[in-house]
Amino acid sequence: xxxxxxxxxxxxxxxxxxxxxxxxxxxxxxxxxxxxxxxxxxxxxxxxxxxxxxxxxxxxxxxxxxxxxxxxxxxxxxxxxxxxxxxxxxxxxxxxxxxxxxxxxxxxxxxxxxxxxxxxxxxxxxxxxxxxxxxxxxxxxxxxxxxxxxxxxxxxxxxxxxxxxxxxx
Numbered sequence: 001x002x003x004x005x006x007x008x009x010x011x012x013x014x015x016x017x018x019x020x021x022x023x024x025x026x027x028x029x030x031x032x033x034x035x036x037x038x039x040x041x042x043x044x045x046x047x048x049x050x051x052x053x054x055x056x057x058x059x060x061x062x063x064x065x066x067x068x069x070x071x072x073x074x075x076x077x078x079x080x081x082x083x084x085x086x087x088x089x090x091x092x093x094x095x096x097x098x099x100x101x102x103x104x105x106x107x108x109x110x111x112x113x114x115x116x117x118x119x120x121x122x123x124x125x126x127x128x129x130x131x132x133x134x135x136x137x138x139x140x141x142x143x144x145x146x147x148x149x150x151x152x153x154x155x156x157x158x159x160x161x162x163x164x165x166x167x168x169x
Contacts, residue, residue, distance in 0.1 A: 001126040004101055010133035011098035013159050015091040017136075021048070021143050022084050024152045030080060037146060041073055041139075044146045048083060049075050051139050055090050058132045061112040063097055068115065101129075 025033055025044060033045040041050045053069050053076060060067035069076075077083035110128040114121050144154045 001124070002106065002130050004103060004106070007098045007101050007106070007129055007133075009159075010136075011091075011095045014094060014133065014136050017140050017157060018051075018087055018091055020154050020157070021140055021147070022087060024147045024154050025080070025143075026084075027152055028150060032150065033080060037149070039142060039146060041142075044143060045080070045083075046073060046075070047139055047143050047146065048087070049073075049077065051136060051143075052076055052083065052087055052090060054135050054139070055094065055132075057115065058128070058135070059090070059093060059097060061110060061128070062132075072115065 025048065028044070030045075033048075034043050036042040037044075039047055041047045050073060053072055053074055056067040056076075057069065077086055106126045106129065108125045109122050110125045111120065111122050113119065140157075144157060147154055
């Protein structure tokens, strides 16, 4: 389904796009970031928090420690600066994890307990990894829409340009 190059490229894309989204978000006031504008997680701030919650859950499943939030909308950081620092730390962890993946791990299975329907689950690891990165892209798409609605253009967001924007580490 996917290979090591995919996971490593997506980890770099994740870091690059999070930097872009946070740089753009910083141009808004705290009230503007937190305003309920009818998004799935209400606000830009809520969406950014959800991305960190989701990444914490999935990375916990992949390498530990297991993270079980109070809800998928849990606010991990009310302060934007703290949220950004936590995001940067998470992105570093994701890059490190992607670098440790092996083809054998990708070919294996992931066993975990679902948060939305607490029951044991088993899925192919490759599918879980693909979902992990797809989830990030999905919600960052929502975030970039919220930014555009505020008149802030994040610029090019296409995966194919990540190599030109973010050198591998």
